[in-house]
Amino acid sequence: MRGVKILERLLYTIPIMFGVAVLVFLFMRMTPGDPVDIMMGEAGTVAPGEMEQLRKEFHLDEPLHVQLYLFLADAVRGDLGYSYAYKKPVTELIAEQLPATIELALGALLFGLIIAVPIGIWSAVKQYSVVDRLSMAGAFLGVSMPAFWLGILLILIFSVKLRWLPVTGRIDYNAGLQVVTGFYVLDSILTGNTTALVSSLKHLVLPSVALGAGTTAMVARVLRSSMVEALRQDYVTLARAKGVRETWVVLKHALRNALIPTVTVVGIQVGVLLGGNMIVEQVFSWPGLGRLAVRAIFSRDFPLVQGVVMVYALTFVLANLLVDILYTYINPKITL
């Protein structure tokens, strides 16, 4: 039953993606700015007819509905066109950069959860204690500090002053990593390359912290308040009255029920982490999708923007689906 429902939900992503494709196509073309003009930069020599020629090659001289038709017809076959600037198929560019972005988002999420879950639980159990107040202050900072500024600060402390961690990139050039999946940490483990593993983890730390700080704060606070709520429930009092061990009461009876709002927040955070990448990737020279997107937008590289937005959209949809599926496990009363 659940399998059928999941399949049904997956099928719904098709019209959503279609809608996204049409919208992003139209919005890009409504945004002022001429990709061919930008491409010419400040070239003092533009050959006669060169710009018309380029417009023709990119089909920019066709009416809008013809361009849309061409785009959709190719997109259905999995061809998202080729980037004006990189002169490479968009799908290829995305496939190259996507693993980096996902790796960073996962790193940030992992960092966030490792820090946030214990703090969230602890501050709910020891409400108004020193730990609770400190975590409150920390969360306030985490939410309000821009990732950009935090990133620079981390670089200054851990790279420039202490020289513990690298500033840029994903791995040292001489780590000798054999790329298999494009996820460098995973690839290092798969190929049993410890040098590469250490190097890729070192590179992952600072960007993950910078990107994950906001998530950490958010999750810790949501978990705290739902735990406080859950700990006040009758079933918790009953469990305690029955003489169940306090750890068990907190982790089993209260936490499981407090998880539902937390999972929702984490699901949204996955999207935020992918989007937030744009800034953190820029600061740490992390070669991911966010950097590609920013550059594509400024140079009005239409096919590339379309492709990247569609990938972002798909991740959002899938993250939402995943959250909904998780609900059904946490609370069997919920159905898809």
Place this chain on the structure above:
Amino acid sequence: MARARLRAFAVVTVLAMVLPLIAACGQAGPTPTPVIVKETVPVTVKETVVVQVTPTPGPKRGGTLIVGLMSPVLTLDPADYRDRQTETVIRNMFDGLVTRTKDNQVVLEMAKSATLIDPQTWEFKLKEGMTFHNGDPVTAEDVKFTFDRIITEKAIEYPEPHTAARKGLIAPLESVEIVDPLTVRFHLKAPWPVFMQMLCHQQIIPKKYFESVGGTKGFIEHPIGAGPFKFVEGKLDDQIVLERYDNYYGGADDLPPVGPAFADRVIFKIIPERSSRVAALQAGEVNIIQGVPSYIVPQLLSDPRLQVKTCAGTRPHFMEMNVKMKPFDDVRVRQAINYGVNVDLILAKILSGYGVRLPGILSPFNNFADPSIKPYPFDVEKAKALLKEAGYENGFSFVIDVSADAKELAEAIAGELRTNLGLDVSVRVWDWAVLRPKLLAGERQATVGSWGDSAFDPVGYLEAKVHTYVEGSTYGRGNYSQYSNPRVDELVKAGEVETDVAKRHEIYNEIQRIVWEEAPMLFLFVPQEIEAAAANVQNWGPSPDSRINLHDVWLSQ
């Protein structure tokens, strides 16, 4: 379930709407593109900052040079790009027939001789014994193949047939003819005074290898050239690793040391964020960085492990005033603006002094700059008198529309005009790609910005800045002041085909005088290019065209 679906759709819809909008609030400066370079008169490169590094016994082999670049490399195909960063990487892997010295003179590189046979034909003899990185000899066939691929329409077949992006840089080239295995002739459609300068921007690729890997797709995956470093591996948006090519023929004879490069390995890292770039240098992660902001120089200079060098810049800055709109349709108002702003003060405050005044339309480093043209003096009384004469005794108000990277400068100018002349000036920030069409359409009063002049030659630059705007052409591509003067147009066109240097000086002197007098812009300054490196990097220095040539660089420890 329906709610979840709705929520998912709402989220993606918002995303789809927001992403393009980011464009409308961010910053994007005009992309610098290499233009032309000019012969004969050497440019005096003033190195204002030079940190004394302990001299070493002599060039030393070995080591890895890591360079922090400002923006991603777009391709490793020498025929198909238009930006400077890509050129820097490509020209460390590929050589051309000619190249340029740091003080901007064209010298022979792969060519042994270059002869102008008639005004439209150049003959090049290739040096003997040159090889590509796979050991194949360099022949006239390769030269012809390289240029045919650039000038023939739709000659680049991957990913879809299109014309080489570099065609526009050598548009007057008609054909290349093989005379013998080491001799080629270039036939031009018309005489072209800047041919040799433009040829520096074209690099030779191996025909045989290119065909053996199945064309463009195979070639860009593992490119091979005849330059000092060969390709090892690389992701264009991350880092590109090159290794010394031991059988390198040596490069230009006029650019000693001649021979294989010193460094074992070269790595280009893409670090777009400038504070991260500086941090990477301070942390010892890279050896050389470009695009150093002037305000950070004192901090870098205080670190004994680092060195900073500057050279003549290539970006004249100005505030352009729309001459078709009130109040700037009156030449006296435009002159008043030039008298009423203390440019030296702005230069000192905003660039910490790392720049020189722009006297008129041409940079003082331009090979055709007229030395008799002096910057407008700072003279508030004169400015006020001119405004009074033009009927603006009580001032006026106007808006400066700029892209984000010019905001600080625009604010400084606005402040000067407010205090000195009592004008009501405000600044608005735009995404460059949005603002540019509006400027060209004459819909804005004023803008602050710059235009690249890496050519040090007026050809290409004056076409864009002071010729009447002609859509879809070189003419007026950067003419944001809507300036139009038939005499100037005529002179600009004459300069393009005039090969006699003395006559060119005459032509360009006249243009400079007219434009100075009519003042369609407030002439500001030319900032210096600032680069920094670790103290052990030897024989390194920035070049005015911001290319980083690593052939001659070595590490002392």
